[in-house]
Amino acid sequence: MGIYWITPSLKGKNIVLLIASLIFYAWGGPTYLILLLLMSAISWIGSLRVEALENKPRRRMLVLWITTLIQLGLLGYFKYAGLFTATLKHFIGWPQHVLEVALPIGISFYTFQLITYTVDVYRNEAKAQRSYWMVLLYAALYFQCIAGPIVRYQDVADEITGRKVKLEEVGRGISRFSVGLFKKAVLANSCAKIADQLCPMDISVLQHQSAAAIWLGLLMYMLQIYLDFSAYSDMAIGMGWMVGFHFKENFNYPYISQSITEFWRRWHISLSTFFRDYVYIPLGGNRKGAFRQIINMFVVWAATGFWHGANWNYLLWGLYFFVFLVLEKWVIKGLLAKTPRVFKHIYLLVIIYFGWLLFRYTNFNTLMVAFKGMFAMNHNQWLDMSTKMIFLNNIYFIIFAIIACLPIASMAYRWLKVEMRRRFVSRVAFYIVDIVAPVALVLISTMTLVGNSYNPFLYFQF
Incomplete structure (x- = not known):
């Protein structure tokens, strides 16, 4: 980020951002960086051909279909080949060996983004990008590539080639990122720990859990899902502001x-919007x-x-x-x-x-x-002492996690901001808190991550 901010030209900033994104992606699986490069190239070439065939509608549509089917075919192979071959083997005994294909990180997100790019060009809602590296930057942006939101090309096309970083937005971005990091590292991970303890995946353990344990465990999973998914969107939106991109709200x-x-x-507004605009309509x-x-x-x-x-x-x-x-x-x-x-x-x-x-x-x-x-249909009891103790020991955390899923904090923040602006001393104190709070949240989150090896990544299946 420091290198990005001190780089004078937008071209230089884009190079810094692209290099950072490719290193970040390669860190999670260097082999599949080749796939990201390839799929971006397919969309880049396909979109240029679609734009060039403006006066030949049939050939234009054929190129769109070919490009989209290749992208979906690659997604289907890497994500679903194992499931389909296992299902076939179960029902008809064929094939002999189930395909075991490692899932490239983030493929579900960047595949959909690249499809929106080609389709937007086909619909004349966006111009085809002449530079392959800019298409790759759009697909690989490190703060949203692996966990969303799904960003439509037309929403950021102008910002890829012409954006300015504003100091005020950098501050807002840092605050938003720190909130997202806290939601993930402190709240979501703690919810996950309780959920996995009370609603285990191991069937031999699960069948002996009390009814209350499963009900409470599922509640914690319900909180975890929202806090985890929305936290990644918060972090992506915040980091976007830090470098001049403006992503739409996702939760x-x-x-x-x-x-x-x-x-x-x-x-998951970006996913609902994708299916509405590119499938349903x-x-x-x-x-x-x-x-x-x-x-x-x-x-x-x-x-x-x-x-x-x-x-x-x-x-x-x-x-x-x-x-x-x-x-x-x-x-x-x-x-x-x-x-x-x-x-x-x-x-x-x-x-x-x-x-x-x-x-x-x-x-x-x-x-x-x-x-x-x-x-209680597994010959299990309704309530056991262990579940009661877990509930009582975590009662204040559970209440806090529930409040974090509601707009109470954001409404209170906006109200305080308006009220405190009326008095100079209060306004100064508020701005000091505005600076200190993100630092405190990041420090708490970092200490939690360092001190706790339990850090589930729900997005592995994407």
């Missing part, structure tokens, strides 16, 4: 929603009648579920939300409109809660044991 306090429809407008959206709309929604939510991981439970998870979205649109829409807000919120939390159960367990036998265990 907007989804747990305050009052319907599944609203939840998906607030959760091109399929016809809601323009061809209710039946066709349901089919389009089915395709989108099957793809959304499958995108999250190479296991069949993710497909089930996506279709689980498809069912409730269809119900909300055509069956219970009127009932929801008349339902008091508090009951709509409870309805949302219950649906999401059980949805995370589907998301957590990739093995269906383990999933069923967990579900039955929640209602």
Whole structure:
């Protein structure tokens, strides 16, 4: 960052950023840097051809399809080859050996980004980039390449070639990054530790867990998922501000929603937007009648579920939300409109809660044991002393983690900022806190990471 800030020209800054991004990516798997370079080259060449064939629509569309199918084919091979060959072997006994393909880090994110680039050029929503290195920079930006958000090319095209770093935004970026780091290192990791203790993946241990243990463990997983995923987006947005990029918000306090429809407008917004703009609308959206709309929604939510991981439970998870979205649109829409807000919120939390159960367990036998265990159907007890002690020992942390999932802190911060600006002494004190707080958060996060080897990386499956 220091080298970036003291580099005088934008061209030099882009070179610094690109080198840093390639080193960062190679650190997690140097072999697959070649794949990132190749896929960026495919999109770069394909987009240039698409733009050059402006007056030849058929050939233009053919190039778009070829480019997109190559990208999806590579994603499919690296991410799903093992799953499909294992499934075939299970049902028909062929092939003899299941393919074991290592998953390149971040491939789900940068594949979708490169597809948006080619499609945006095809739609004349963006100009094809003449420099391969700038396309590679777009795909490889180290602070969002491996964990999102999915950034559309048209949203950052101008900033790649012409941006300015503002001191005020650097400060905001540092603050936003420190909050994200704290959410991940302190809150999400602590939630994960409790969740893994109470809702273990080992079926032999899980079947002896009390019902209360599984309920509490799943609650902690519910908090972990949001705090972890949104933390990476916070860090990416913050680091973007530090170098002059402005990424759109990716999470907007989804747990305050009052319907599944609203939840998906607030959760992983960049992914929902991608499937809406590049799958749902091109399929016809809601323009061809209710039946066709349901089919389009089915395709989108099957793809959304499958995108999250190479296991069949993710497909089930996506279709689980498809069912409730269809119900909300055509069956219970009127009932929801008349339902008091508090009951709509409870309805949302219950649906999401059980949805995370589907998301957590990739093995269906383990999933069923967990579900039955929640209602003491595994010959397990309802409450044990160990779970009670874990709950009591962590009660204040759990309350704090729940508050961190709500907009309470951001609302209080904005209110204090307005109130304290009215008095000079208070304003000075507020600005001092504004400087000290990010430093404190980074120090606490660093000490937590150094002192604790438990640092789960949920994005390994992407």
